[in-house]
Amino acid sequence: NAGVTQTPKFQVLKTGQSMTLQCAQDMNHNSMYWYRQDPGMGLRLIYYSASEGTTDKGEVPNGYNVSRLNKREFSLRLESAAPSQTSVYFCASSAQGDEQYFGPGTRLTVT
Amino acid sequence: AQSVAQPEDQVNVAEGNPLTVKCTYSVSGNPYLFWYVQYPNRGLQFLLKYITGDNLVKGSYGFEAEFNKSQTSFHLKKPSALVSDSALYFCAVRVNTGGFKTIFGAGTRLFVKA
Numbered sequence: 225n226a227g228v229t230q231t232p233k234f235q236v237l238k239t240g241q242s243m244t245l246q247c248a249q250d251m252n253h254n255s256m257y258w259y260r261q262d263p264g265m266g267l268r269l270i271y272y273s274a275s276e277g278t279t280d281k282g283e284v285p286n287g288y289n290v291s292r293l294n295k296r297e298f299s300l301r302l303e304s305a306a307p308s309q310t311s312v313y314f315c316a317s318s319a320q321g322d323e324q325y326f327g328p329g330t331r332l333t334v335t
Numbered sequence: 336a337q338s339v340a341q342p343e344d345q346v347n348v349a350e351g352n353p354l355t356v357k358c359t360y361s362v363s364g365n366p367y368l369f370w371y372v373q374y375p376n377r378g379l380q381f382l383l384k385y386i387t388g389d390n391l392v393k394g395s396y397g398f399e400a401e402f403n404k405s406q407t408s409f410h411l412k413k414p415s416a417l418v419s420d421s422a423l424y425f426c427a428v429r430v431n432t433g434g435f436k437t438i439f440g441a442g443t444r445l446f447v448k449a
Contacts, residue, residue: 255435
């Protein structure tokens, strides 16, 4: 039982490059989330998926897209990376509205 | 607007002393409240939650939290701090809209000195 896994752990991009962050959970949770964590700002919700087949914008969705591929997997895509997207990204999952389980994070640097 | 506030950026306590990390919230309806802890270079870990029932909630690692509806607070407490409790603590509230979104506070860094 791996919980929530994320790949990659680290990534450096040049401005304008694209990439996809992968997330998978093996807890049969319906809901999945993508957050970014920046110093002094806590966690900010980028996108979430309440259930398979649905996705919704969170607090800071601009510059990102998501895909809920199936119940297990929820990916986050940066189409054209910008330095402002330098951050630590966390994926999480939960049963409906209950506590969330977090992945180990992806540290992204955009130069 | 629905929000969570953690008024202290950092809390310093001596090992063995009681600790309190403060949290206040603003949410419509009955709140679902959570505390999470983050150790360096790790994801957040769930500590405890309040949904309904007894106002004093017990969680992992000896932590507890007290829900106070009149003061809209959900402070995290521990009777005797350990050096290993030093970490970043987040209060969170589930907003009462579709999709079970959760709002996190900015975090409070707890430093326990030996």
